[in-house]
Amino acid sequence: MRERKNVYELPAGDTTLEWYSKAVVEMKSRPTTDPTSWNYQGAMHGFQANLPIWQGAAPLPSESEQRSYWNRCQHGSWYFLPWHRMYLAYFEQIVAQTIVDLGGPADWSLPFWNYSDTTNPDARTIPPAFTDPANSTNGLWISERNSDTIPANYVTLGALGVFPYTGDGITSELGFGGPRTAFSHSGRTHGRLEHLPHDMVHVAIGGAMGDPRTAALDPIFWLHHANIDRLWQVWLNQGNRANPGIAAWLNFGFNFHDKDGNVQMLTCIEVEDTTNLLSGYEYQGVPSSVPETGMLADIEPPNEMPLEVVAASNVAQPLSSKKTRLGLGLQPPRNKRMKFMAAEEFSPVPESTFLHFENITGTGVPPAYDVYLNVPDDDGGKEAHYAGSLAFFGVEEASTPSDHHSGSGQHYALDVSELMSQLRTLPNWKEEQLDVHLEPNSPPAEDASVVVGRISLYSA
């Protein structure tokens, strides 16, 4: 069984990254029609022929093969975690075989990048082997990156504190793994882990990583996703948490190619236990165990009423390159009015309240936007009003009708329960209006734009 190690804790003289680099170079030399090639593996996540990074990828597989195996990544769906676990498992198998063929060790495994490790001051920086030397002799380097470092608030792990796997923040709490969807899932809420840190890391690095149609061409992509996969196991190991126990999730299957280029199908139930997935693997410091499905509350029908919309914008809101301010008229029903009145004290158990950004459409790779509520006019003490950030990872793809997307755009939700409870105790609280401020984390590229179809507030 393989052990996937922390890339920042590889012992001196370890050759894991050296062999990874050699394998990447070798896989890049294979034609795009070869399922074990770098391009083919990247295109399984996402592909768009007219993007500059894909120039020179021809000859391509047939249209029919592309439709069957490319652009398959699952986002805004409860299949996000299992699909990427399968994807990584076969990728690791292909890289490991390539390394053996090149004369390397037989036990190579994919390392993970734990950017949330607060004990490591370098954790939020892309490991040096991926940036130095910054030229084509380094298989792990690519020129299409905007930043090597991720802001601290983009790698926080609040998702691990969430109990249910499934949920959309409207009919129930926002789940760890995403909302229940069919395969065609365009426009659904991104799950907690998918949003933060997954999407935020993608967009913070930017360049190829900032777009699902090019992200898997960056060798760091695979270490990022190994970490997301590890966090799924960390979440389960905390107890009182379980994967969905219903057939629609357990028995849903996806196709991949193995190290010999043969098509293989895996279902979600087959990848729950990582020690039984292909040759099996565990993460360094994270024992692998899977709680028995069907035992926990996640699969029971929720015993609470769905949340209700209490405010919503009435026009689509383009996000500007500086600040965007929007007032949401609060219209709580009579039985919820108390929850939006000014309060003397902060409530330690706040009501569940989610700020939704719906039908987000756009072009290019926009930067992340930080969201603040009721910021004072002079911007003083803005950090105390921080609600979260939006990544817009894959917004152009989600805005374009295609074989895999309806074109309805993206949907993000921020849990603002505690913040709302705090804001109600402040002197500038207005019972009839909530001010939403959005600021780009970095200047948007010229070809990047975002329009939020509706901003809404849901309360329990």
Add this chain to the structure above:
Amino acid sequence: MRIHLDSVEFPFRRVSHYKKQIRLWLMLSPEWWAWALSGLVWLWLLVSLEFGMAAGNSMSHEHQSMVSTNTLSNLAMTISGGLGAWMLMVVAMMFPVLNEQIRHVAFSVQRKRREASIAILLLGYTLIWTVAGVLFSILLPYLSQLLADTFALSNNLIAASAFLLAATLVWLPSRCKTMTACARTMPIRIQGWHTYADSLQFGAKTALVCIRTCWAPMVALMLAHHDTLTMLVVTVLLIYQRYRLPHQSKMLSYAWGMLALGFILVDLL
């Protein structure tokens, strides 16, 4: 001896518990009454079939007349006569595939406007299908006559041809895109009448996508004179496709093919 009230299970507590569960289920399943409407239509059709009266037969006869009408003077009467049956067909067959759209509207609007918004969504949806029904009822008699005159095809073989066409369309490269479009949503405003205007618009847009996806089997059904059992089979297949099959699946092609084969066999026998 003291009795702790909590340990005693009063019948009314159980009733109250069930009432709460039912209320919760209704709240979380806003699509229930679209399914109920569809169920009622189906009940009427099946009961009518059993007793050999109205409904199924009337739908069949009405559409039989629709496809055999040649004169302009009869056209208006044919359309108005067949339109009721067509709308019932839309309610029975298409409402059950609208879970996603109904839930989108239901959870986008304030609770006090929920049922009205769903009703308006369904109204917008049905109106567009009705327009399609009028167009079909004008065009299909001529198409049917043309096929009968040119290739000497019986009604069964014409229906079989339409199901074969439906089977072929599943293999079109553009099919995936149209299937994915079924999941389209749009922002619904919550400010006053805007809620209803957006619900109506969303219903109409959804219907346009549905017509693009499902026109072929619906036309086949019209050419098959709305045979109730065939309708039932087609409905089950459409529901299965919507909720159980990946959008790239070609399985429905084989199902339409089997139906075409069924009509050919009936014709031969």
